[in-house]
Amino acid sequence: MKKVLEINHCNKSFGDNEVLKDISLSVSEGQVVSIIGPSGSGKSTLLRCATLLETMDGGDLIYLGDYAAKADAEGKAVYGDKDTLQAVKKHFGLVFQNFNLFPHYSVMRNITEPPILIGKRNKDEVYAEARELLKKMGLADKEDAYPCELSGGQQQRVSIARALAMKPAILFFDEPTSALDPELTGEILKVIKDLAAEHMTMVIVTHEMSFARDVSDHIIFMDGGVIVEEGDPKELINNPKQDRTKAFLSRFQQ
Amino acid sequence: MNLTVVMQQLVGGMGASLLIFVLTLLFSMPLGLAVAFGRMSKFKPLQAIIKFFIAILRGTPLMLQLLVVFFGPYYMFGLTLPRSYRFIAVIVGFAINYAAYFAEIYRSGIESIPKGQYEAAAVLGYNKQQTFFKIIFPQMVKRVLPPVTNEVITLVKDTSLAFVLTYEEMFTVAKQIAAAQTTIMPLFVAGVFYFIFNAVVAFAMERIEKKLSYYR
Numbered sequence A: 001m002k003k004v005l006e007i008n009h010c011n012k013s014f015g016d017n018e019v020l021k022d023i024s025l026s027v028s029e030g031q032v033v034s035i036i037g038p039s040g041s042g043k044s045t046l047l048r049c050a051t052l053l054e055t056m057d058g059g060d061l062i063y064l065g066d067y068a069a070k071a072d073a074e075g076k077a078v079y080g081d082k083d084t085l086q087a088v089k090k091h092f093g094l095v096f097q098n099f100n101l102f103p104h105y106s107v108m109r110n111i112t113e114p115p116i117l118i119g120k121r122n123k124d125e126v127y128a129e130a131r132e133l134l135k136k137m138g139l140a141d142k143e144d145a146y147p148c149e150l151s152g153g154q155q156q157r158v159s160i161a162r163a164l165a166m167k168p169a170i171l172f173f174d175e176p177t178s179a180l181d182p183e184l185t186g187e188i189l190k191v192i193k194d195l196a197a198e199h200m201t202m203v204i205v206t207h208e209m210s211f212a213r214d215v216s217d218h219i220i221f222m223d224g225g226v227i228v229e230e231g232d233p234k235e236l237i238n239n240p241k242q243d244r245t246k247a248f249l250s251r252f253q254q
Numbered sequence B: 001m002n003l004t005v006v007m008q009q010l011v012g013g014m015g016a017s018l019l020i021f022v023l024t025l026l027f028s029m030p031l032g033l034a035v036a037f038g039r040m041s042k043f044k045p046l047q048a049i050i051k052f053f054i055a056i057l058r059g060t061p062l063m064l065q066l067l068v069v070f071f072g073p074y075y076m077f078g079l080t081l082p083r084s085y086r087f088i089a090v091i092v093g094f095a096i097n098y099a100a101y102f103a104e105i106y107r108s109g110i111e112s113i114p115k116g117q118y119e120a121a122a123v124l125g126y127n128k129q130q131t132f133f134k135i136i137f138p139q140m141v142k143r144v145l146p147p148v149t150n151e152v153i154t155l156v157k158d159t160s161l162a163f164v165l166t167y168e169e170m171f172t173v174a175k176q177i178a179a180a181q182t183t184i185m186p187l188f189v190a191g192v193f194y195f196i197f198n199a200v201v202a203f204a205m206e207r208i209e210k211k212l213s214y215y216r
């Protein structure tokens, strides 16, 4: 299987705070990887390093064989030049916890501007695809709406459509339902499940344990900046081996 | 001395006031943006210099600044400038002073945009310029509109300060007529003019604000 993402020996500190300690992770085409773990364990930082919002101190970051960053002899991450990074950015998309839609743009413009402006793609084609995406998200009637006129769940679906419009090889989600009212989380989880069924490559940070178990092919439990345990989702969630995993999961079982 | 005569004499002054107003905005609004960039620069010395100048420009009277711009070239460099420099000095003085105020307004507007907007743009591949002009600037404009309106209204009244350079804008003219004719009527008429001028400005700004209220 083709590797879409490879992170080797990633280290990241904020000042004296070692947030990621020697994290390695690889995601193959069509694979869905979930990352779970207590708050402050470094999950967001890992996604932010992967999406170039943070720079790793050490390690490799590779998309489809292209190095965004390569560890030198001492393990220090050396990033590629501007053009390399810009090219690498085409490979991934990120869905934020709080959507981060552009409030001054209509739904349609939120989705279409990036492929047209950044992807330099044909306008009509992009609009046609955007309409398809909106239909798929159940938002066909919302293309002229502004984000402030939508519910949180609808905004998050728009932000997923915005990410998908760039046709990324891999899509990251950072707690996509955490900012939503409980009754709205279901609609987002369903959208992600549908994407998984279409073999979209995804990395999902989530606190929805049963969702993570059902949707993913591989699950990672992080705590204190390290991967404590990883493996088959059903196995890890039903029969955790490590004490820290057990303690964490027991807090989610009613 | 009847009202029509006073009005006729004041018209030229009104035109001059309007010209100061328009040119000051024309130069100070973009200049303010450049100054705001300098103020937010990662290059610390530039940031400190700009911060210092903004403090001076906001902390001293505009009237004094106009005098410095006007007399500075002579007293500092011995330059004798033609009479037409009077008008240039007025515009330069106003534009620089207002740029300082606009810069601080823009800066607070830019800094109030959530970090997530930059991050969303960065992940989608927007470069710095695209992020600023497509995403940040339009949202900033909406946010700074109320304080900018305040400044613009202040500017209408401040145009009268050009009198210190005996530039013949409306207030100067009104004062001259009033002194010559020993009547306060010209000053009263000037007051009405400033008031109407401001009402028009306030109305226009309100329209712009309405136009931008399609999103939150």
Ligand SMILES: Nc1ncnc2c1ncn2[C@@H]1O[C@H](COP(=O)(O)OP(=O)(O)O)[C@@H](O)[C@H]1O
Residues within 6 Å of the ligand: A014, A017, A019, A037, A038, A039, A040, A041, A042, A043, A044, A045, A046
């Ligand atoms: N920009 C930052 N500056 C300093 N510390 C940060 C920053 N971002 C995250 N951290 C710290 O990194 C640790 C991990 O945070 P985060 O990756 O957000 O965890 P999680 O997403 O698992 O809750 C926390 O201790 C947090 O305080």
Ligand SMILES: [Mg+2]
Residues within 6 Å of the ligand: A043, A044, A045, A175
């Ligand atoms: Mg987080």
